[in-house]
Structures are given as structure tokens and as C-alpha cells.
Amino acid sequence: MTTFRTIDEPARPLRVVQVGAGGMGRAWLDTVAASPDVELVGIVDLELDAARAGAARLGVPELSVDTDLARLAQNTRPDAVLDITVPVAHYPVTLQALALGLPVLGEKPAAASVAETLALAAASEVHGELFMVSQSRRYNDQLVALKQHAGLLGRVGILSTQFAKAPHFGGFREQMDDVLLLDMAIHAFDAARYLLGADPVTVYCESYNPSWSWYRGDAAATAVFEFEGGVRYTYEGSWCSPGLETSWNGAWRVSGERGTALWSGDDEPASEVDGHPGAPASLPSGGHEIAGSLAAFVRALRTGKTPDGEVHANVLSLAMVEAAIASKNSARRVDIGAMLELALAQAADAEQHDDVRRQLQSWDSASTALVNAASTAKVAPAV
Numbered sequence: 029m030t031t032f033r034t035i036d037e038p039a040r041p042l043r044v045v046q047v048g049a050g051g052m053g054r055a056w057l058d059t060v061a062a063s064p065d066v067e068l069v070g071i072v073d074l075e076l077d078a079a080r081a082g083a084a085r086l087g088v089p090e091l092s093v094d095t096d097l098a099r100l101a102q103n104t105r106p107d108a109v110l111d112i113t114v115p116v117a118h119y120p121v122t123l124q125a126l127a128l129g130l131p132v133l134g135e136k137p138a139a140a141s142v143a144e145t146l147a148l149a150a151a152s153e154v155h156g157e158l159f160m161v162s163q164s165r166r167y168n169d170q171l172v173a174l175k176q177h178a179g180l181l182g183r184v185g186i187l188s189t190q191f192a193k194a195p196h197f198g199g200f201r202e203q204m205d206d207v208l209l210l211d212m213a214i215h216a217f218d219a220a221r222y223l224l225g226a227d228p229v230t231v232y233c234e235s236y237n238p239s240w241s242w243y244r245g246d247a248a249a250t251a252v253f254e255f256e257g258g259v260r261y262t263y264e265g266s267w268c269s270p271g272l273e274t275s276w277n278g279a280w281r282v283s284g285e286r287g288t289a290l291w292s293g294d295d296e297p298a299s300e301v302d303g304h305p306g307a308p309a310s311l312p313s314g315g316h317e318i319a320g321s322l323a324a325f326v327r328a329l330r331t332g333k334t335p336d337g338e339v340h341a342n343v344l345s346l347a348m349v350e351a352a353i354a355s356k357n358s359a360r361r362v363d364i365g366a367m368l369e370l371a372l373a374q375a376a377d378a379e380q381h382d383d384v385r386r387q388l389q390s391w392d393s394a395s396t397a398l399v400n401a402a403s404t405a406k407v408a409p410a411v
């Protein structure tokens with residue numbers, strides 16, 4: 029059930045500790061420093077020098093830094109934790125913060141696997157604390173406008189994303205397996221769920237590595253998802269396609285019974301409805317990227333209304349990634365609901381914390397736990 033402790037003292041900023049001060053951590057530190065809603069009271073990193081460099085970056089070298097969250101929390105009494113560590117650390121760091129009685133805003137993906145994400149959803153229930161995943165690309169006024177255009181099209185049946193970039197990151201990305209699906213595609217998959225307001229049912233996926241690719245793992249993939257109601261979502265992506273690249277958001281097309289909407293990912297979207305340009309109502313801005321998710325997190329803690337990205341609601345975005353990888357590995361269409369139930373059994377088997385394991389075992393099924401959370405949530409508006 030998605031009810032969580034609120035922090036109902038709007039007169040003062042929320043005191044936050046950030047865990048993880050690497051590449052993305054630096055962007056978060058700048059965003060936290062620029063927000064009047066939060067006050068940074070400490071930085072935790074396994075590499076103390078990274079935490080110190082983060083404090084120095086903000087011009088507060090005297091800020092509390094540590095390698096241990098529990099110790100720093102004891103000394104600084106924060107209201108909340110930002111988990112900007114690497115994906116494999118999301119489960120232990122977020123679980124520790126929730127058990128300390130602290131709500132968490134964490135970078136995507138929620139955890140390294142769907143099973144770990146279900147355990148974190150159960151931990152959030154056990155401790156009554158919010159765990160929100162920052163799916164930052166949802167916070168984009170053009171994406172919100174595309175959804176408004178899609179609302180003019182009558183029944184929507186076809187959605188597609190074409191993503192073509194050619195970045196040379198160096199480092200771990202060029203060595204990892206399934207680099208495109210694991211590191212990038214979740215943004216588009218999550219946006220597809222947002223646009224359709226529906227959930228995925230099955231996926232068939234092929235991934236591959238073009239002969240000139242500079243990545244070890246597959247840098248290109250095509251996935252066809254069936255959503256509720258028979259809607260199809262096709263994702264065609266590549267991280268080794270130099271020339272005439274798409275935007276980082278990818279190029280989107282939505283087709284419905286009365287027309288089509290297009291978005292380049294960088295410009296205002298447009299639509300044609302019954303042969304005329306579509307002109308939907310515009311919505312107020314929900315903020316941009318991580319600043320938008322930080323504002324939504326604070327708003328949720330102030331109001332008790334469930335934000336976009338609350339962990340139960342986010343599980344299926346990561347499940348789309350895992351199911352796409354399972355499909356390309358088995359060369360079969362994968363049933364996402366069945367995969368979710370398997371992940372619940374794995375989560376309960378692996379869970380070492382008795383309270384979290386009991387909570388997982390109390391769920392009738394993973395899908396009902398996610399549906400129940402959604403139906404009991406006081407849902408905050410998307411913007």
C-alpha cells in the first residue's frame with residue numbers, strides 16, 4: 029500500500045544527505061545547491077576523496093563527509109537521502125536508508141534487478157517511508173505536451189521510438205553486457221508507459237552489435253512490446269550510429285484512430301488530427317530533468333501524494349528492460365507478468381532481512397501488490 033510518512037514542516041528546507049558523488053552525483057550536488065527546497069547536510073561515498081571533492085565543488089569544504097551512511101546520519105540528522113550510487117549499490121544503500129527511517133530519492137534504475145526492486149518496494153512498506161526513483165527524463169515539458177497531443181488522437185494503437193547516437197564514453201559502458209538496453213533504453217521504456225498510461229504485457233527483442241561498434245556488448249536493439257489493449261510499442265535504438273543522430277530522447281511517433289503526433293525529442297511536438305494541426309491545452313511546467321524529480325520528491329513528502337516514480341509504480345519500467353534482455357537471450361516472446369512473479373519468488377528466497385522477506389511473502393502476487401499500491405495511492409498530478 030503506498031502510504032508513507034510525510035514531513036509536514038514547509039517553513040524549513042528538507043535536510044538531505046547525498047550518497048554517491050561520482051559523475052552523476054556531481055550534477056545532483058549542483059541541483060541540490062540550486063534548490064531552495066533542500067539543504068545538503070552531508071555527502072557519503074565509499075571513496076572519501078570523492079565526497080570531499082563534492083563538498084569542495086560547492087564551496088563548503090567543512091561539510092560532513094563519511095564512507096558510512098548510518099554514522100553520518102547519526103551526526104547530521106537528515107530528513108531524507110539521495111541515492112546516486114552505481115546500480116549494484118542501490119539495493120543496499122536504499123534499504124539501509126529506509127531502515128534508518130529516512131525516505132529516499134534514488135537514481136534510475138531502482139536497483140540492479142526486478143527482484144531487488146520488489147524487495148525495496150516491500151522495505152518501503154515495512155518502514156512506511158517513500159522510495160521514489162528519479163526517472164528524470166519524465167520531467168520534460170515537451171514530453172508532457174506530446175502526451176497532451178496523444179490525447180487528441182482517439183484510440184492510440186501504435187507508438188514508436190527511434191534512437192540513434194554515437195557516443196564514445198570510454199570506461200565501464202564500453203565493456204558491459206547489453207549496454208544499450210541496460211544503460212539507456214529504460215528512459216524510453218518509462219516514457220512509453222507514461223505516454224500510453226498503460227502497462228506492458230509481452231516483449232520480443234533482438235539485440236546485436238554492428239561490425240564497426242566500439243562497444244564490447246550489444247550496442248543496438250529492436251524491441252516490440254505489446255501493451256494492455258493490444259497497443260504496440262516499438263523501440264529501435266543504437267549507440268553506434270554516427271551521422272544524422274536523433275536527440276538524446278529519441279524521435280517519437282504516436283498513431284491513433286484520428287491522427288498522429290510527432291516529437292523529435294528536442295523540439296515542441298506537433299500533431300495532425302482529422303487533417304488539421306492539433307492544438308491541445310498546455311500544462312504548467314513540472315520542472316526539468318533531475319530538478320523536476322527533486323521538486324516532485326519534496327512535494328510528495330510535504331503532501332503525502334504519491335509521486336511519479338514511486339517504487340511500486342516504477343517496477344514495470346525496469347521489468348521492460350529485464351524482459352527485453354530475457355527475450356533476446358532466449359529468442360522468444362517474454363510474458364512480463366510471468367517474469368514478475370518469478371522475480372518475486374527470487375526476491376523472497378534471497379532476502380536476508382526477516383521483516384522485508386515476510387512482507388514479500390505476504391503479497392498474493394507481485395502484480396496484485398503493484399496494482400494495490402497504485403489503487404491506494406493518493407496520486408499527485410504529473411506536473
Ligand SMILES: NC(=O)c1ccc[n+]([C@@H]2O[C@H](COP(=O)([O-])OP(=O)(O)OC[C@H]3O[C@@H](n4cnc5c(N)ncnc54)[C@H](O)[C@@H]3O)[C@@H](O)[C@H]2O)c1
Nearest residue numbers: 048049050051052053073074078112113114115117135136
Ligand atoms: N538520469 C540520467 O540521465 C543518468 C545519467 C548518468 C547516470 N545515471 C545513473 O546515476 C547513477 C550513478 O552513475 P554515475 O555515472 O554517477 O556513476 P559513477 O561510477 O561515476 O559514481 C558512483 C559513485 O558512487 C560511489 N559508490 C558506489 N557504491 C557506493 C556505496 N555502496 N556507498 C557509497 N558510495 C558508493 C562511487 O564511489 C562513486 O563515487 C547510476 O544509477 C546511473 O545509472 C543517470
